[in-house]
Amino acid sequence: MQGLLVDSSDQRLLRDGVAQIASKYGAEYFLERSRAGAKLDELWADLGSAGMLGVHLPIEHGGAGAGLTELSIVVEELAAHGIPLLLTVISPAICGSILAAHGSPELAAAWLPGLADGTRKMAFALTEPDSGSNAHAVRTFARADGADWIVSGGKCFISAADEADALLVVARAVDIADTRRNPLSLFVVPTDAKGVTLQPLPTAVVSPDRQFTVFLDEVRLGPQALIGLPGKGLPQVFAGLNPERVLASAISCGIGRYAVAKAVDYAKERRVWSVPIGAHQGISHPLAESHIEVELARLATRAAAQQFDAGHDAAAAANMAKFAAAEASLHALDQAIQVHGGNGLTPEYGLAEMWFTARLMRTAPVSREMVLNYIGEHTLGLPSSYRTPRRPPADHADLLPEPLVR
Structure with a gap:
């Protein structure tokens, strides 16, 4: 069907390549695997080896050096063939983009090539039961312990956590004083780290990308797990x-x-x-x-x-x-x-x-x-209908997580 969107010649080639891979599997494959609780490992591997998952990531880290425009073509074309993959939005896009923009050279080298070729996956852990759309209200917190970090709290509706090698966790930086708002820090947390527990969260969505509640119980991380600077996580x-x-x-x-x-x-x-x-x-x-x-x-x-x-x-x-x-x-x-x-x-x-x-x-x-x-x-310049709450008192007593469910 004729549409309004006009691709460049390179974008057309990319779209055709995605369509070719998607047609190999089809909507039936997506639905059958989703109903059975199975993963789309073969499709993911094909997309990764073809350079489509990392099309937007830097060339020096295994990507194609293109942009979000090209990745949106990949994501759209998959969905247009009946394969709406949430993981394409999470692992290479959210997590890959954050690491490419703000990760240390060591973190970028360790993770971006795998995210680009599909051999590694990362889930994004921001949402919490009590914070909703207000990222400043997250209760998961990080505190310094010598050179290390201790992260505790809980996250919910974390897509594909069971498939991920690591979680990109957004936490409150409780060691940093800020009278305006709650400073945030971001960490790469391996899913097999001691203190990390994944609990399935059933939903009606028919998808291979399942939802999870994630519990973080005094998870100890080395200094290399921090993305960027502590307390500077909002731009990240x-x-x-x-x-x-x-x-x-x-x-x-x-x-x-x-x-x-x-x-x-x-x-x-x-x-x-x-x-x-x-x-x-x-x-x-x-x-x-x-x-x-x-x-x-x-x-x-x-x-x-x-x-x-x-x-x-x-x-x-x-x-x-x-x-x-x-x-x-x-x-x-x-x-x-x-x-x-x-x-x-x-x-x-x-x-x-x-x-x-x-x-x-x-x-x-x-x-x-x-x-x-x-x-x-x-x-439109209309008055704000909501306000960001100020940071709580310095003793951080309200930041302690509720008892963790095992």
């Missing part, structure tokens, strides 16, 4: 969060394309009263509207990625793209299910189970309400 977090929002948009755009394509094919073939159902405006008009919405979301996603690659402040563009793409994909998928009638609710047609992933993108990685808050305050 956003080095990963804006790419995360752009790539979440790319997943949504891919799901939207997948849904519209499936519905169009069905509407051309399915006959009622001797004509294809696509001949009826009650079918064709909603599909045309869904196609327009998805294409506009793709343009917004491309604009946000290009702003990020150019070194501009891409926060507003990333938030708007994420909002538009999540809404467009949900609308497209709902309409595709409607076009299929009862068939749209059967596993055979691969639509109903995709709805949970599309719906997830409306809430994560940032809720639509927080997007609207951001645009209202930072783009």
